[in-house]
Amino acid sequence: MSSSAKQYDVVVAGGGHNGLVAAAYLARSGLSVLVLERLGHVGGAAVSAQAFAGHEARLSRYSYLVSLMPEQLIADLDLDLSLTSRSTASYTPTLRDGKPGGLLVERPEGPETAASFEALTGGTTEYDAWRSFYSDVSDLARVVAPTLLSPLPTERQVREQVEARVWDELVVNPLGEAIEARFTDDTVRGLVGTDAVIGTFASLHDPSLIQNRCFLYHLVGNQTGEWRVPVGGMGAVTDALAAAASSAGAEIITSAGVSRIDAGDDGAEVTWHDGMSSSTVSARFVLANVAPWVLRILMGEAEEAATKPQGAQIKINFLLNRLPRLKSGVDPSVAFAGTLHLGEDYTQLEAAYADAAAGRVPSALPGEVYCHSLSDPSILGSAPDGAHTLTYFGLHTPASLFEQDPVETKRLAVARALSSLNEHLAEPIESCVATDATGAPCVEAKIPQDVEADLAMPGGHIFHGDLDWPWAPNRARLDTPARQWGVQTDHPSVVVCGSGARRGGAVSGIGGHNAAQAVLALR
Secondary structure (H helix, E strand, O other): OOOOEEEEEEEEOOEEEEHHHHHHHHHHHOOOOEEEEOOOOOOOOEEEEOOOOOOOEEEEEOOOOOOOOOOHHHHHHOOOOOEEEEEEEEEEEEEOEEEEEEEEOOOOOOOHHHHHHOOOHHHHHHHHHHHHHHHHHHHHHHHHHHHHHOOEEEHHHHOOOOOOOHHHHHHHOHHHHHHHHHHHHHHHHHHHHEEEEOOOOOOOOOOHHHHHHHHHHHHHHOOOOOOEEOOOOHHHHHHHHHHHHHHOOOOOOOOOEEEEEEEEEOOEEEEEEEEOEEEEEEEEEEOOOHEEEEEEEHHHOOOOOHOOOOOOOOOEEEEEEEOOOOOOOOOOOOHHEEEEEOOOOHHHHHHHHHHHHOOOOOHHHOOOEEEEHOOHHHHHHHOOOOEEEEEEEEEEOHHHHHHHHHHHHHHHHHHHHHHHOOOOOOOOHHHHHHHHEEEOOOOOEEHHHHHHHHHHHHHHHOOOOOOOOOEEEEOOOOOOOHHHHOEEEEOOEEOOOOOOOOOOOOOHHHHHHHHHHHHOOOO
């Protein structure tokens, strides 16, 4: 390595939440740490922003909930962060034989949940199946969750602690088989299956089992799988992590886009630019908080379009003057307090996947709606009484759908998303939308191409690529700390610390924690 370049123990390429977690752990251990962030602010997808001119409301523009972040990590870093539970787990409006209804799942589940299942399905069998299935899921979560901040267990070590039937249903066979065997109601089946395809483009019967892995990650966090709302918005997560890293001594430079990483046997050099000039620093270790596909390019490999990840979601942010009324008559403050499921019956999910796989925007677009301001009104600022934020997250809209005509296809996808919501409303959502300082509706849509342009996530893939099992194959080589922690690359001085780590994905900090531990094991 060059002797003229400024030297650090660790350089973190990318100031997203995982990079900040890694920087905080390493700086607290006495290492010199430099964080380089391409944007003018840190946080990556975990940010809050005033999205609409003339309104103080700060929306969680990209990532929006916290599930996998372990309580241990929050305690380790003394984070000034408050996560609050949503009073409703989910509400799924239905329209059967022209009659509006809905399925309510409370948090915690109680008599109203049981009554809602019975009203929808005509008996108690489906709710009994629901409770039995999620009891089995919890058994697996109790085994997996405690391992996420430890060196990788092997598949055998995890499997030995789980009932064989449960392992086969959730890990060995396509998840759709278990859903069809366990449940009979189309809405209930879809409600179970939706956690398998949030941010993952797959059929519930995909032989690759990427849907099973997505399902597992959505349901193991802190052994409960509960997705919580950060008070102050997602930006509060970033603010707490940046404060922890800075107070520990980490140096953070924004508007510093990493353009090259040159790795050697005894360290690496990192070149970055600020828009006017380039600088180079050297480090014993580089932590890559970028997608593995991007990392390969930074290390001099050719850009391979065939291996580029492809995101599969559309996200729409709204600011409302009031919550809309639902045809079912349920209180909007209950229906919107958790996850509102739209077009996510089991048959609808599979039909939407088939449409998108054939190159068509799904005719009935499945998606989910969240109202964060019901759980955390602080994000509204000085908005008038009754105002609320709303986020729609649409499924099965892969980046490939938008390649030929992104403007028109995006317009069509937004229209179908609104239609899927309006089908269950007593008043169109458009009548509830606030206007900005220019008189335009407060509606902001992001397709995968927008996510890539804004955040440099290749293909707009929110997980940086397909999720992997959170354990090592039985015959995996675990002969280095990087391999033991699931953060290795082909270069010993470079490790992955973001969502592309083996246990990355979502807003968890796990990738950053595990990369830091691998480095600390080698210092």
